[in-house]
Amino acid sequence: MDDNTFFPNLSQNLLEILEDNEFYDTTIEVGNDPYVKIFHAHMIILYYRSPYLRRILSTDKKKDDDILTHIKLPNISPEIFQMILRYVYGGRLSLKEYDTSDIIKILVAANELNLQELITYLQSFLIKNKKIWMEQNFNLIYQTSFENNSFLNLQNFCKEIMIKEPEKVFNSINFNSISEKCLVSLIQHENSQMNVIQVWEKVLKWGIAQNPELPSDPSNYSKDDFNTLKNTLQKFIPFINFSKLKPKEFLNKHAELISKWIDELKINDSIKNLYEFKLILRGSRDGFSTSKFHEICDNQSHTITIIKVKGSDEILGGYNPIIWESGPYWGATGDSFIFSFKNKDNIENFILSRVNNDILATINSPNYGPSFGDGDLILNGNNFDKSYCSQLFYEKPIRETEDRFTVEEYEIFQIMK
Known part of the structure; x- marks a missing residue:
């Protein structure tokens, strides 16, 4: 008999405990006003499933058996936490029904709760199944992956695109929102298939987007306007090889x-x-x-x-x-x-x-x-x-x-x- 034969029933029983709404000893307040929801949970499961919650529970032990332990998670939305709580109890998480942006939110929440198994799984799922979406929304993926060191797989995904296929970043939906640090790193790579005009045109549009107060028509720029744009773009100029322009x-x-x-x-x-x-x-x-x-x-x-x-x-x-x-x-x-x-x-x-x-x-x-x-x-x-x-x-x-x-x-x- 397969060692995993009984796991599905165990998972289902644990989910029933979560949904039963009895015998809970912990309340979790999730979200910020006006979108706040209270979840009922069981300390023993939270303690062993989430290192982050374990630390909270260890420093907030009940002093009175009649008082429930209360945890606040303001940085996670109730909808996202509900998905994660089902994973914590039942070890289940079906991602097919969720938008990629929601999966990113689940990943960020999993990182806050220090759910390493889930972090690894979600990164692999995104890279394997959502590659095109992540290329089109590169700025979101880049910012998310480099906010901490837990998303090493996504960081490597971003680095590989920037080195091997930088044109995909230049053509991404939110290119004008990428950070200055990311853009400098991007144009430093010389193996781009884009020519000098295309690269400079993208950088120029990025610079204009950072200064929304500039006139929409460059022909109407004043000397001060040009100086503003110059100051925005000066870090990029050394990395654009205008001598290659044909x-x-x-x-x-x-x-x-x-x-x-x-x-x-x-x-x-x-x-x-x-x-x-x-x-x-x-x-x-x-x-x-x-x-x-x-x-x-x-x-x-x-x-x-x-x-x-x-x-x-x-x-x-x-x-x-x-x-x-x-x-x-x-x-x-x-x-x-x-x-x-x-x-x-x-x-x-x-x-x-x-x-x-x-x-x-x-x-x-x-x-x-x-x-x-x-x-x-x-x-x-x-x-x-x-x-x-x-x-x-x-x-x-x-x-x-x-x-x-x-x-x-x-x-x-x-x-x-």
Whole structure:
């Protein structure tokens, strides 16, 4: 006969004792006003089932046989305690009927009562059966698990996600509520599958959420507003590797906007089909010489050039619907444009400048890389280290300065339907 054969009946009998409401010698006041409930229990069972209650009962022994022992548990809700009390008596706890948030509450209550067996079981149950929910509600799990050292399994679960799959934390429901300590730890891991733009965008949104008094539109920020945001984010900046930012990442984020520019649509207009952006040249791969540019891009039409300015967050670019050639001569078109983004993370912070002299839209010269107008956007010099923008044949300047700059990276894409 199985040694456990009689356990179900024993469990049932103990639950009947709990429900019988006779022979109890202890009352337990659970919850806070106005949600308080009095439970009847038996000292001997509580004493041996819960180390926490054992300590209370040991220091509060009855002085008079006619006086019931009274225990207060204000930090536990009556609904949660009722589940735990049934476990204490009958060793039973069916979790299928409970929401995951309730299971977390049971776990926290079990920890207060020092029910180690139940703590271990609940952690295993959550990790095995509620993994997706915990990923989506990562902040709650993180805060709960690190409030004390009893939830080591959940702590390891959180650490593993932060190291191996940090993007799940960034995309969790309550990401903006995670602690500063958690966010710093999160972005320190370099093996994230998210690119620099995605990480910085999430951190920026988190920072804004910590300061609800800031204007909803960043374009309306005052100097003090920017300083407030700066102070919030300053701990994160050293851990975000902006040097890894590639123009292609910028383009992926801004493809819809550029497609609208090409079709001369308004920002709020809908676009049925985005263009396909086919990479044909990358500076870090193919080199920064004018000869390599012409070797690859001559006779290629409908191209977008994306330029990352060294030493700044600026992104510059231009669209050329006609072919590039070695020249030297001008390229004529009324459909070209140049643009800039001061802050690569804010899609609304751009300058768009369309050509206003069709005859002098582009420069085809063996001495230049992809260049527009007569100085409006010029890539020049060894490794394009003498590039500049000086508005002349396009509607407006795309930089606040005409100082020369160095190209840190550039890519050219062919636009395809």
